[in-house]
Amino acid sequence: MPVLAEVGQHDLERSARILRARAGIVIGTHKHEMVARTLGLRTKGMGLRSVKEYLDHLEQNAHSPEWEAFVNAFTINHTAFFREQHHFDILAKFAQTRKKPFSVWCCAASTGEEPYTIAMTLRESCPQPDVGVSILATDIDTRAIERAREGVYSLERAQPVPEDYLKKYFQRGTGRHAGMVRAKPSIRDMIEFDTFNLLSANWPTDRKFDAIFCRNTMIYFDKPTQTRILERFAPVLKPGGLLFAGHSENFTYLTQAFRLQGQTVYELAER
Missing domain, CATH: 3.40.50.150 (Vaccinia Virus protein VP39)
Incomplete structure (x- = not known):
């Protein structure tokens, strides 16, 4: 199992740019811990050694199935019947x-x-x-x-x-x-x-x-x-x-x- 490198500030900022460009979603700095955890899990799931490799894969493969999982990981599904x-x-x-x-x-x-x-x-x-x-x-x-x-x-x-x-x-x-x-x-x-x-x-x-x-x-x-x-x-x-x-x-x-x-x-x- 690959050993994950620490998720650095550059990785966080880069992932935020990628997500915003792809889905328009803006991730606030107060969510950095959640973002870091998600990036670590997705990187591990793909068998890669670093978050940089993971983000490289996304940017170099516009039609990768991983895009779907990446965007899904940052969407918030808070809803209810007859809300408002x-x-x-x-x-x-x-x-x-x-x-x-x-x-x-x-x-x-x-x-x-x-x-x-x-x-x-x-x-x-x-x-x-x-x-x-x-x-x-x-x-x-x-x-x-x-x-x-x-x-x-x-x-x-x-x-x-x-x-x-x-x-x-x-x-x-x-x-x-x-x-x-x-x-x-x-x-x-x-x-x-x-x-x-x-x-x-x-x-x-x-x-x-x-x-x-x-x-x-x-x-x-x-x-x-x-x-x-x-x-x-x-x-x-x-x-x-x-x-x-x-x-x-x-x-x-x-x-x-x-x-x-x-x-x-x-x-x-x-x-």
Whole structure:
């Protein structure tokens, strides 16, 4: 087993530059201990002797499978069902005012709690939700999207789901699956899951959305990157479309493309 060299300051700074260039994620200096531990584990996992060798491999191999593991290691999947309930109340009322097809993009879907909450909300608020109602759920973390696609959660994770929704939209596990629930096809089939990097050059420009959920994601980007992403959201929203942000995010001074409509909810400005 190779003996790992100490992770130096240069390695930390270099890894931060690489991560930022690839995924736009900014790692603060207060997370150096976590970064060093992650780099050590990834280096060891590849059988390399130094973090420098590991970072060399990434920079010299743009299509290496290790890129996926590297980015996944630094993504934070903090999410919950019906998180920030007022957003789903607004979405329900908004959906009732829009013509079909009605489409939502959840661009930081994590392990799926958010897109499934969107799906339940739309099933409850839209007449004939099986026709002309769709959700695109994406995330940069490939592992998180796989979990989201499976739609399996512990009862503890599903606790925020109202009991009547839990009965209507989830199957309870039995036997060795006791204590678990799985999203039923009635909401799973509404959602298209995929991996996507918000810094990618290839955006889903072939479709338009009525609403975009990008919550608690922009805080990991610097201001110029936030502005660039916001400007790219605008063309893929239908006129009057809504952008839902996280509770600690404020886009008011970053772009003229959106105007604040309510608490962390933005409306596409007229062009």
